[in-house]
Amino acid sequence: MDIKYVPTICPYCGVGCGMNLVVKDEKVVGVEPWKRHPVNEGKLCPKGNFCYEIIHREDRLTTPLIKENGEFREATWDEAYDLIASKLGAYDPNEIGFFCCARSPNENIYVNQKFARIVVGTHNIDHCARLCHGPTVAGLAASFGSGAMTNSYASFEDADLIFSIGANSLEAHPLVGRKLMRAKMNGAYFIVADPRYTPTAKQADQYIPFKTGTDVALMNAMMNVIISEGLEDKEFIEKRTKNYEELKEVVSKYTPEMAEEITQVPADVIRDIAIKYAKADKAAIVYSLGITEHSHGVDNVMQTANLAMLTGNIGRLGTGVNPLRGQNNVQGACDMGALPTDYPGYRKVADQEVMEDVTCTWGCSDLGCEPGLKIPEMIDAAAKGDLKVLYITGEDPVISDPDTHHVEEALNNLDFFVVQDIFMTDTAEFADVVLPAACWAEQEGTFTNGERRVQLIRKAVDAPGESKYDWEIFCDLAKKMGADPEMFTYESAQDIFEEVRTVTPQYAGMNRERLDRPEALHWPCPSEDHPGTAMMHIEKFAHPDGLGIFMPLEEQGPMETPDDEYPLILTTTRLLFHYHAAMTRRAATLDREVPTGYVEINTEDAAELGIANKEKVKVKSRRGEIEIAARVTDDIVKGIVNIPMHFRECSANILTNAAAIDPKSGMPEYKACAVAISKMEGS
Ligand code: SF4
Incomplete structure (x- = not known):
């Protein structure tokens, strides 16, 4: 055998x-x-x-499906292509939008955005980074000149201190969690700040519970202490940064006592962790969606950069600002230009010279310099009837986007809706056409992980039925729509990667031979003799003048605050056994571990409401309500409740707030909205 x-x-x-x-x-x-x-x-x-x-589930999509009289029927690829081509050609390009798939290889994403820009003529292209690490891209790019993790995962093992804020690594990024535990065994002091006493927090040397959404105040107060104690790195500030005096002025207001009022962290604890962070020779910051998924997510991200620059904790092993990215290829999707503002390699859509250069490379005509719509803007535009056609590849906004009723209203309002996926997702049920795609095990290509490591994926088996690679589908459609076949003819994923290198400066030095080894290559890798860059900003930052920029920031707090009607703050999270929903809930072993959702509620809050553990309760916000089992626990701060986001039958996103958006990144505030909890009648 x-x-x-x-x-x-x-x-x-x-x-x-x-x-x-x-x-x-x-x-x-x-x-x-x-x-x-x-x-x-x-x-x-x-x-x-x-x-x-x-991979081999019976319910994989295997043929194109077209909806007629409310029912899907099997169709040929030609029928589906003809219908899609006629619809995409019938609308103003500004009325059409694309959600790309951050689970898909770089090569698929690259061709998807190229198709949207050249063939359809729109920059309305986005992907789920908007809903997870969009603030990282915007915030770190503003502070450091590059919106990515500064160090590698291996670097954690050299740290003397790790400050984890808004990251539950042991559940959400378990193999990074393992590296953090190894760092701890090596002697690193591990501080975890989180409103929940998570499995990661339970491993901390010092756990800092704080009120959700008050990260800016907490870190301002830490910087206040560091400066007052004279622990700032004066040489680093002088040689490598600018805007320090402006930062100093703002943080001078945030005494630990003032921050205690906002954050609920005792002033002496703020003083203690600030001094420990500043005195450590090598201190690393780790963060994730607890920092980004706020209406001031970019501010939170820039605040981590401020803290690191203030203490010179950048450009050395064991230091840095380290966002833990969500989807397997969300870093790659950003790199490939699945963004309404950026071409591949973060070259700006709004820049005329960049546009001329890109059109010259691609051999196409004017692409326009007006950035497109972000995901929340596309959903709003569809709900208003301004966006008429949506083409989603591998995303499931009915589960994952805020305010499910608003998403459903938007999808119902579309004139034409295409979903390309591996399963009939909750979102695909709303589509007019569903196209079957190959999954990761059925294709070649590259994924770029959160530490900017570009890695080969390899084909193990054939895709089922008539499923195709995403890039094949977009190339077929491009030709059907009359695009120059030269622009959309590729023999393989490798062929596409060769083109990616020509338009993505960070990938220019990579080729299959160089990637075909376990360690692969970290970007930036500008030439074939360049070793790749595991650690960024060693001698200078990525801004043109090489300096990092301090960003003075005031505490904003969540947009929706508790009141008499909705007295609790809801935060939403992920679980060890699930990853969104469409895939892990179909993996029998994983689904068996946690088959449905629950709401975590603090023991005192539960007692006040007369709610017992495992009792079914109603959770209500201004957007809707759900019925869900209560999990009564001391592992969450009083006044805050938590619901894992994976479960359609008790979906946290029915409650979340699509109107609370970070103006700097378009990130919806998943981590804080006001809710009320009540016992179910008759219980
Ligand atoms: Fe590793 Fe996959 Fe687990 Fe993430 S989900 S830690 S990539 S095994």
Whole structure:
């Protein structure tokens, strides 16, 4: 019996663990961790271990589907292409939008955005970074000149102190969590600030519970202490940064006593952690969606950059500002230009010279310099009837976007809606045409993980039925719509990657031979003799003058605050066994572990409301209400409740607030909205 081991990369989180798919009789029958892989070193979390369970499911999409009289019927590819081409050609390009798939390889995403820009003529292109790390891209780009993780995961093991804020790594990024635990075993002091006493917080040397949405005040007060105590890195500030006096003036107001009022963290604790952070020789900041998913997410991100620059904790092993990215290829989707403001390589749509250069490389005509709409803007425009056609690849906004009723209203209001995916998702049910796509195990290409490591994925088995690669579908459609075939003819994913290198300066020095090894390459890698860049900003920042910019920031707080009617703050989170919903809820082993959702409520709050553990309750916000089981616990700050976001039957996003948006990034405030909880009648 022949068994094949095909090395590839996990399809779930941005950690980017290496794995071998075990193939027998043309089926993937298991997963073996990749022992020589530098990220996971022969380990996987439960999601990675059971990712193969979805590949050969009976409910994979296998043919194009067209909806007629409210029912889907099987269709040929030609029928589907003709219908889509006629619809995309019938509307003003500004009335058409695209959500790209951050789960898909770079090559698919690259062709998707190229198709939208050249063939359809719109920059209305976005992806789920808008809903997770959009503030990281905007915030770190403003502070450092580059919107990505500064160090590598391996760098954590050199830290003397790790300050984790808004990151539950042991559940959401478990193999990074493992590196943090190893750093702790090496002697690093581990501080975790989080409104929830998470599994990660339970491993901390010092846990700092604080009120959700008050990160700016907390870090301003830490900087206030550092400056008052004379612990700032004067040489680093002088040589490597600008705008320090402006920062100093703002943080001077935020005494620990004042911040205590806002954050609920005792002033002496703020003083203590500030001094510990500043005195550590090598201190690393780790953050995730607890920082970004706020209506002031960019401010929170820039605040982590301020703290690191103030203490010279940048450009050395064991230091840095380290956002933990969500989807397996969300970093790549940003790099590939699946953004309404950026072409591949973060070259700005609004810049005329960039546009001329891109049109010259692609051989197309004027693409315009007006940036497109972000995801929340596209949803709003569809709800108002201004966006008429939506083409979604591999996203499931009915589950993952805020205010589900608003999303459903928008989707129902579209004139024409295409979904390209591997399963009939909750979102695909709303579509006019559904196209079957190959999954990660069925194709070649590259994923870029959260530490900017560009890694090869390899084909293990054929895609089921008539499914195609995303890039093939967009190339077929481009030709159907009369595009120059030269622009959309590729032999393989490798062929596409060669083109990606020509328009993405950070990838210019990469080729298949160089990537075909476990350590692969970190971007920026500008030439074929460049070793790649595991650590950024060693001698200068990525701004043209090489300086980092301090950003003075005032505390804003969440947009929707509790009141008599809605007295609690809801935060939403992810679980170890689930990753959004469409894939992990179809993996039988993972679904069995946590089959449905619950609301975590503080013991005192529950007692005041007369709610017992496991009792069914009603949670209500200004957007809607759900029925869900209560989990009464001391692991959450009083006044805050938490619902994992994966479960359609008790969906947290029915409650969340699509109107509370970060003006600097378009990020909706998933981490704070006002809710009320009540016992169910008769319970
Ligand atoms: Fe996959 Fe992330 Fe788990 Fe690694 S940590 S196995 S990349 S889900």
